[in-house]
Each structure stands twice: as structure tokens, then as C-alpha cells.
Amino acid sequence: MEKRSLYTVLSPRLLDLYTLNGAIVVIIDVFRATSTIATALSNGARAVYPVADVDGCKTLGAALGAITAGERNGQVIEGLLHGNSPAEYPPAFIKGKELVLTTTNGTKLLHMALQQGAAEVVTGSFVNLNSVSQYLLKGDKDVILACSGWKDRFNLEDTLFAGAVVNQIGQYFSVNCDSALMAKEMYLLHQHDIKSFIRNTSHWHRLKAFGLEKDLEFCVTAGAAEVLPFYDRKSGALTALGASC
Template identity: 65%
Template sequence: MSKPSITTILSPRLLQLYDISNSIVVIIDVFRATSTIATALYNGAAKVIPVDSVEQCIATGRNLNAITAGERDGKIIPGLQYGNSPAEYYRDFIHGKTLVLTTTNGTRLLHMALSKGASEVVTGSFPNISAVCNHLLQMNKNVILGCSGWKDRFNLEDTLFAGAIIQRLQEHFTINGCDSSLMAENMYGLHKHHLYSFIQKTSHWHRLAAYGLEKDLEYCITEDGANVLPVYTNNALIAAK
């Protein structure tokens, strides 16, 4: 019996080149959207509604009496209530509430994947890596690891997370024919024992650290701090049972 495949897409701009219709798509935006989504749901948020425009975020929040949040270039967007920091969504604040979220990269890629007919969309980052891997093993379907990158450009942190998933699952999946998966797995293997020091060299780390977000960034590359599986259903991300 042949194994299902794992394909890594290194930038949203490349998504159009792939058939994703029979695949589970994992949206990856390590710094910080998918880390924030996992954290909010882990801490009891009823759901997270990802939207790809500020106007839609404000309107949806008003209609649902929900919390509105988002950032562009690492800064809270005027007109929204909160930002994209996982630390903002602690249990006493977020439990039982709905969060409407828009971000620079991750929420846009999620909607792109939905429009291309992904069979299922989940979100992943280091804080929920085990939940993601366990789900992919259980489903035993082809997987697309979608790296959100930075404004359609390649970034290292999302690719390293893709590599971490591949390394955990490589006995059960094949990456034959996908050089980007081979590269991601090899890169993670080279740097996993000094991930903190290596990732601090990345452009996105420098960009966000300039805003004083180092603690956020360290949390975002720490495994299983918010080990829940966000699954997209009925226009929202909810924690899988």
C-alpha cells in the first residue's frame, strides 16, 4: 500500500502551481498568526474567525459582538482592539469568546487554500506541533504544508516548522518528488538542536524584535505550549475534539 505524500509550499505565491483538492492543508505562520490561533483556542476561545481584510474584521466583530484583532507589519491595526501576540489571549480573557483575526500573511493564505478546494484546512506552529502531527497520522491523507512566508517571500521559520513535521512523520509519508520538503526536513535536522540561536538570525525575528516582541518569538518556537488542533469549519477555526 502506497504512503500518502507531504508537499511543502514555500510561499503563498506558489500555491497556484499545486492541486490541493484531495489534501489536508496545514497553514503555517509561526511568527505569529498560527501560534496565536492555537493559543487562543487552547485557552478556551469559542472560535477564531480568520478574515483577510481589516474592513471585514471590523464588520464581523461588530455583528457578532466579538473581539477584533490583527496586525500589519507587526503593529496593531487602527480600528481593531488587539494585536497578534499570543500573550494577549490568556485564559481569563479569551475563554468562551469569539476572536476575529486578520494578519499580514497567515489569514490570507488560509483563504487562498479554501478557494482552491482543500479537503481540510488546519493551522500549525511549534506550540501545537504534536496535535497537528497526530491528526495527520490519523487521517492518512496527502498533506500540503503551506508556509505563509512574508508578503509572498520565503521565510525560514515557517520552513523550519514544515521540516519539523516532516521529520516526525517521515516513516509514514513520502516526500519523493518534493524538493522543498526534502530541503525543509534537512534544514530542520541541521538546526533543531540550536533552533533558538539559528532562528534569531532570520529577517522576521529582527523585524519583530525591533518592536520588543522577543518573548513572543521565543514562545512561538517552543513545542506544545498550546497543544490543540485548530480545524476550519463553518467559516471559523475551532478546537478539534
């Protein structure tokens, strides 16, 4: 049997260079959207609605009676109830509730992937690394690991996560993709010192200024929120696979 293909997209600006039709697209926004999504669902949220813009977040939140949350440039948006910190969504707060979320990079990329014909969309971060890898292995589709970056620019943390996935499952795919090979080599080089290495990243310095160091360390903690957020087109929501809205 011919192996499925696996590609890594290093920036949203490069997404249209890849064929998404028929593929599973993994949206990666380690700092912090996809870490927050996994955490909220792992802690019992019924659903997370990823919205590309602020007005849409407010409107949908009001219609659903849901929690509205989001950030731009690392800070909570005025008029929304909560931010994009995983720590804001413990079980005691989020269990049984719905969350409408908009962020600078991750939710925007998710909608780009849908518009460009992705067959399936899931979200990934170090906190749910194993759940993502196992789902991709069980699938029957090509895989696109899509890094959100920072305002269309490359970033290290998303690429490191893509490399962790390639390291776990790459042998079962055809990886004719230099960016995926580079991501894997970068991950292997730093897999034992990731929490130290990420302190060099531009995003770390950007978010550190807002006192978010604990957030950032959590976001690179493998297995901290093992759940598979799966996007359902009918409801427009991410839910833990197997759960319903």
C-alpha cells in the first residue's frame, strides 16, 4: 500500500502552496490558542467555537449564551470576558460550558484551512501531542501540519511541535517535504531542553512582557491536556472527538 503524504507548512502565507483537498489539517498555535483549546476541552468544555474576528466572537457568544474569549497581540480584547490563557479554564469554571474564542493567529488559520478545502481540521499543541499523533496514524488521509506563526511570520514553537509529530509518526508516511524534515531535526536537537530553548523565541519575549511565563511553560508540557479537538462543520465548533456539542 502506498504511504500517505505528510507536509509541514511553516506560515499561513504558504498555505495556498499545498493541496488541502482530502487532507487532515492540524492547526498549530502553541502560544497559545491550540493549547487553550485542548485545555478547555480536556477540562470538560462542551465545545469551543473558533472565530476569526472580534465582532463575530461577540455576536456568536451572545447568541449561544457562551463565554467569549480572545486576544490580539497577546492581550485580552476589550468587550470579551476572558483571554487566551489555558490557566483561565480549569474544570471548576469551564466544565459543561461553551467557549467562543478569537486569537491573533490560530483561529484565523483554522478558517483559512476550511476555505481552502481541508477534509478534516483538528488542533494540536504539545499538551495533546499523543492524541494528535494517534489520530493521524489511524486516519486514511494525507496530513498537513499547519503552523500559525506570528502574523504570517515563521516561529519556532509551532515548528518544534510539528517536528515532534513528524518524529512520532513520520516513518508511516511519505515525507517528501524539507520543512517537515527540518522541523523534525530541530525537535530532536532540543527535545530535552524545550522549556529552556523556548526562552530564546520572539514570542516568549513578546508574551513575557505580559507576565505569561507560566502559560508558555505549560504550553510546551507534553501530555498536559490529552484530547483531540475536532472541527465539526455543521456546528462550527471544536469538540473532543467522540463528544457532542
